[in-house]
Amino acid sequence: MKHAEHTRWQETVQHLLAVRRPEQAEQLLRHRLAINPQEAAAHELLGLVLLNQRNRNAEALAAIREAIALDPQQPDAHYFHSVWLLRNEQPFEALRAIEEALRLNARNATYLGYKAVILNARQHPEAALETTAQGLFLDPGHVECLYQRIRALKDLGRYELAVVTLQQLVRWHPNLAVAHAQLGEEALRTHQLKVAEGHFREAIRLNPTNERTQRKLLPLLAQLGQEAQRQRKPDEARRYFLELWRLAPHEPAAHHGLEQLAKESFWLKRQLLRLDAWSEAVQQDLKKGQLRAFLQLYLVMVPLMALFCLPLLLVMLYATLQWRLHPDVQRLRQHSRQATIGRVAVEVGVGLLGLGLIVALRLWLNTVSDEVILVLLGLLAVSVGVNVLRQRRKASSSLPK
Incomplete structure (x- = not known):
């Protein structure tokens, strides 16, 4: 009965973290530590909760160290310590801490996934690839292992295998924002602008607070607007430039695109712009020495x-x-x-x-x-x-x- 009660409060803390309510999880842990100040598991989870809050690094480190001091055989405490060390730009110490966690529990895909995070951060993609293979052998759908495998393959220039792994990630986790963001980056790399747009929008829908994905969408909107403008689709181009302007009011591409469309809306200006484009094309042909360009110039x-x-x-x-x-x-x-x-x-x-x-x-x-x-x-x-x-x-x- 005591074991069930012990598991219940831990599950409650994990649930509060999952729904992004770390302050309430901290209150629960503080209350438990007031009753059991020497409970290593409570200090351990308190360190995790503080890691999920801004400007609480010092308190998080103190709680993690207290948990390790009370029970050095708890692998999660070493794992959380590794997370703290990497966030504070200490990758060598972070690698030692995660190795200690793996020594205590070698069959944990989460630890292997985080070891791959550290190896990728240290620019060791080969070692990261081997580590993720071990983690995926234990858990074929592990998110971190799949994601770090994709990063390692891209760093090695093996894009085809990276795409295959990315497809596996989407199959295992279709509602994962980072998976759609990765698909968007891959489509952007292969110049599939419309496909990239769809994936970036899906990633933002699944995680609206991800600023990194939103920043990637901005230049894509500019490219889509310019492409629609080249294809003589003014309504579509205007929609893209207006959205870009609303998301980034000071973006020069949005202002230039909307001004250009406004000029082209007048018939005479359209004809002059068309004539100017034709003129530039003829001049380029003249530089190449094409006979047709000389004939056009003469006429x-x-x-x-x-x-x-x-x-x-x-x-x-x-x-x-x-x-x-x-x-x-x-x-x-x-x-x-x-x-x-x-x-x-x-x-x-x-x-x-x-x-x-x-x-x-x-x-x-x-x-x-x-x-x-x-x-x-x-x-x-x-x-x-x-x-x-x-x-x-x-x-x-x-x-x-």
């Missing part, structure tokens, strides 16, 4: 160069129309009046088309080097000069001698 720059000669073009167009509408010309060409009107319409249409191209491609002036502009201007001037000389020769040859 764009020829009407663009007309912008510099726009007054001359307008004068020429006016002169052409004036000459065509002269009474003597009309009298001479009465039989081909319809053809004349057609030619004038074509010439006017070509002029308007050139003006449209000039307006639409004005942005190129800021992206093309001065050397290219000068060369094209020279070519244009030469072609105009050759055409003028040819017209003069024709005119002189047609005059009566």
Whole structure:
């Protein structure tokens, strides 16, 4: 009966710790120690309870040492001592303490799992892998052993085996937040952004207070928003950027993404951004020496160069129309009046088309080097000069001698 009563109060303390109520567990232990001040098990659990509270390190160490002094053969006391030592950056002493716990109880998967924690912290993944194998032989679904095995395999670069172990962890513990967080990291490593998002959100749902997982979600939201923006999905991109902004109001990626989407919501701005992107692509192709890029540049720059000669073009167009509408010309060409009107319409249409191209491609002036502009201007001037000389020769040859 006394043994059942002894087990009951220990189970109550463990339950209070499981539901994250360490203060009530401490009150229960203080009350028991007031009655039995020399009870090693009570000091041992008091050390564990104090380890689960902030800024109680010194008290926790005192309770653990008291438990070891009262009963040095209790392996849990050495285990808790090892936890305290590792938290206070004493990995060598922590390893000795967990070895003592394993000496007293060698078939405890929890002790083996924590030994793997220490070995991974000391950058000894091979030894950690061997330790987790021993723990999983005793308990194939042990959480800490599976998790530390995954860490060790990743440190060794054996990602395929790490994924297999991770799948085992999820099968054994489907509602474990850390398992979904690990799956999210693996999906992120293989650039499966949507899959990573699902796992990170599930990990946060299972453990909303885990700040580490929330921090990993933030850059992922930025990447998803940028990817949706590249795929011309503004509503989806806006949803991601807005969520990122709500979670981190000072995140630059959220501000930049929302501002960019606002600019793209205007039709003219969208066209200019599209033209700018096309311009950058052509310039990259030019650097690679692709013939298609030179052809695109020529077809764009020829009407663009007309912008510099726009007054001359307008004068020429006016002169052409004036000459065509002269009474003597009309009298001479009465039989081909319809053809004349057609030619004038074509010439006017070509002029308007050139003006449209000039307006639409004005942005190129800021992206093309001065050397290219000068060369094209020279070519244009030469072609105009050759055409003028040819017209003069024709005119002189047609005059009566």
